Amino acid sequence: xxxxxxxxxxxxxxxxxxxxxxxxxxxxxxxxxxxxxxxxxxxxxxxxxxxxxxxxxxxxxxxxxxxxxxxxxxxxxxxxxxxxxxxxxxxxxxxxxxxxxxxxxxxxxxxxxxxxxxxxxxxxxxxxxxxxxxxxxxxxxxxxxxxxxxxxxxxxxxxxxxxxxxxxxxxxxxxxxxxxxxxxxxxxxxxxxxxxxxxxxxxxxxxxxxxxxxxxxxxxxxxxxxxxxxxxxxxxxxxxxxxxxxxxxxxxxxxxxxxxxxxxxxxxxxxxxxxxxxxxxxxxxxxxxxxxxxxxxxxxxxxxxxxxxxxxxxxxxxxxxxxxxxxxxxxxxxxxxxxxxxxxxxxxxxxxxxxxxxxxxxxxxxxxxxxx
Ligand code: G6P
Numbered sequence: 001x002x003x004x005x006x007x008x009x010x011x012x013x014x015x016x017x018x019x020x021x022x023x024x025x026x027x028x029x030x031x032x033x034x035x036x037x038x039x040x041x042x043x044x045x046x047x048x049x050x051x052x053x054x055x056x057x058x059x060x061x062x063x064x065x066x067x068x069x070x071x072x073x074x075x076x077x078x079x080x081x082x083x084x085x086x087x088x089x090x091x092x093x094x095x096x097x098x099x100x101x102x103x104x105x106x107x108x109x110x111x112x113x114x115x116x117x118x119x120x121x122x123x124x125x126x127x128x129x130x131x132x133x134x135x136x137x138x139x140x141x142x143x144x145x146x147x148x149x150x151x152x153x154x155x156x157x158x159x160x161x162x163x164x165x166x167x168x169x170x171x172x173x174x175x176x177x178x179x180x181x182x183x184x185x186x187x188x189x190x191x192x193x194x195x196x197x198x199x200x201x202x203x204x205x206x207x208x209x210x211x212x213x214x215x216x217x218x219x220x221x222x223x224x225x226x227x228x229x230x231x232x233x234x235x236x237x238x239x240x241x242x243x244x245x246x247x248x249x250x251x252x253x254x255x256x257x258x259x260x261x262x263x264x265x266x267x268x269x270x271x272x273x274x275x276x277x278x279x280x281x282x283x284x285x286x287x288x289x290x291x292x293x294x295x296x297x298x299x300x301x302x303x304x305x306x307x308x309x310x311x312x313x314x315x316x317x318x319x320x321x322x323x324x325x326x327x328x329x330x331x332x333x334x335x336x337x338x339x340x341x342x343x344x345x346x347x348x349x350x351x352x353x354x355x356x357x358x359x360x361x362x363x364x365x366x367x368x369x370x371x372x
Contacts, residue, residue, distance in 0.1 A: 035191030070171035110138025242344035
């Protein structure tokens with residue numbers, strides 16, 4: 001009913017709008033004023049966490065994309081090697097696991113069969129499993145050694161939005177917590193990231209206030225067959241997530257590529273007026289990556305692409321090459337996916353509407369897939 005949708009036409013729109021709260025609720029009670037983390041729910045003893053020599057993340061769909069982003073944070077903040085694998089592939093390749101492996105299973109529903117089978121396999125090999133889950137008491141957390149709940153609230157629309165953002169927050173918390181427990185990350189640095197994380201909810205809110213041009217752009221592309229997405233570093237999984245959303249909702253051919261890989265194949269796809277969404281990293285920090293992606297944008301534009309550029313406020317260098325410029329607030333590099341994903345959700349939702357598709361219940365998809 002309309003009331004359940006909080007006055008929005010679709011649950012997806014409501015859930016997109018709820019993201020600032022979902023993000024702050026997921027941080028609530030887990031960081032204290034001094035900037036240290038208390039994740040009491042993570043009932044894996046610090047002694048065990050100190051011995052972990054490999055992290056393996058398993059998940060499906062949108063949750064898998066959260067895992068891909070988590071890898072950058074975990075390896076950067078803890079220096080523990082981290083692998084990310086599609087849950088459906090994981091156990092069939094006879095993965096190398098033991099008591100020193102921490103497996104992180106990410107699932108909104110907590111009922112995805114592929115993810116459940118992956119975690120059972122991991123536990124049989126002696127690995128410790130930490131679930132990141134949005135559904136209290138569901139199967140995946142019940143069968144894990146520990147759980148960190150995302151506090152997104154119920155997500156009804158099949159295409160995941162607020163759960164994804166809170167999965168990212170939970171992944172950052174896990175990475176920082178591992179760093180804190182193991183002493184690889186010093187108090188000051190944790191404090192800085194925690195402070196940055198606390199500001200992200202407002203930043204997401206600001207993104208939501210500037211989405212009208214994105215909706216307009218989506219409507220103007222409703223007749224297109226293909227949209228490509230490019231990103232680099234943590235922007236690469238964001239590109240994959242943007243493409244997945246478009247497949248799920250708009251039933252369009254959409255693909256995400258690592259921008260550096262463009263020259264090794266995908267650039268052959270570029271043709272006149274092909275929309276290409278590019279997620280641009282901050283010009284501060286990893287400025288080398290920024291320069292490289294700016295030249296990627298020039299390359300595809302020279303070949304006729306219509307460039308749709310998601311860039312930080314004050315990033316002037318990209319402006320001349322952007323046919324459409326979508327601004328997001330400045331955030332530290334690793335946290336950028338929290339703001340950069342939001343326009344892609346709005347874009348896909350509006351395209352679905354413009355194409356006459358069912359937004360909350362896309363064809364052929366289920367919210368939770370409980371078969372392998
Ligand atoms: C289904 C949904 C996706 C979701 C995936 C994983 O395919 O349609 O939106 O990302 O399952 O779901 P989970 O509940 O494990 O996060």
